[in-house]
Amino acid sequence: MASTADFRNGLVLNYNNELHVITEFQHVKPGKGPAFVRTKMRNIKTGRTIDNTFNAGVKVETARVEQRPHQFLYKDDYGYNFMDNSTFEQIVLPEELVPFADIMKEGQEVTILVHAETEQPLTAELPTTVDLVVTYTEPGLRGDTATNTLKPATVETGARIQVPLFVDVDTKIRIKTSDYSYVERVK
Numbered sequence: 001m002a003s004t005a006d007f008r009n010g011l012v013l014n015y016n017n018e019l020h021v022i023t024e025f026q027h028v029k030p031g032k033g034p035a036f037v038r039t040k041m042r043n044i045k046t047g048r049t050i051d052n053t054f055n056a057g058v059k060v061e062t063a064r065v066e067q068r069p070h071q072f073l074y075k076d077d078y079g080y081n082f083m084d085n086s087t088f089e090q091i092v093l094p095e096e097l098v099p100f101a102d103i104m105k106e107g108q109e110v111t112i113l114v115h116a117e118t119e120q121p122l123t124a125e126l127p128t129t130v131d132l133v134v135t136y137t138e139p140g141l142r143g144d145t146a147t148n149t150l151k152p153a154t155v156e157t158g159a160r161i162q163v164p165l166f167v168d169v170d171t172k173i174r175i176k177t178s179d180y181s182y183v184e185r186v187k
Contacts, residue, residue, distance in 0.1 A: 104126060
């Protein structure tokens with residue numbers, strides 16, 4: 001059990017008999033009335049985000065979850081195959097447990113959340129950014145840099161994202177995994 005004072009990003013709660021991870025939280029102390037905590041929680045199984053408000057000091061049930069580093073090997077008919085970096089054991093996760101799989105390439109380091117009591121894998125998480133090479137994009141118009149215009153591009157994993165006009169084919173770029181947005185060019 002944990003109280004609202006123990007809330008932090010990444011804390012896993014057993015809320016409504018499902019596991020949710022806190023993505024954002026804010027302690028609010030209004031001038032009138034009791035304090036409370038606003039949270040955004042993501043359901044680990046469905047990926048849906050919900051907003052919830054807890055009164056200050058309320059006890060909530062937490063789940064023991066371990067983060068284990070794995071390496072993505074390949075995808076087959078059974079799902080996505082990962083190898084544990086410390087024990088070299090391989091596990092297979094179904095597609096619904098691997099969000100953002102379309103920007104994950106072979107050899108990519110990922111973190112797999114595992115329920116500590118049942119040893120059941122819950123989800124795979126990519127790092128906050130990934131570096132990929134652009135395989136196809138239309139050529140940009142020369143000198144059109146006054147506006148923040150974006151164009152579609154396809155990266156080496158087959159995912160389609162929006163990039164600035166100056167990005168060309170064979171350019172290595174950094175992508176933010178949470179919303180598929182362009183961050184910067186990588187040298």
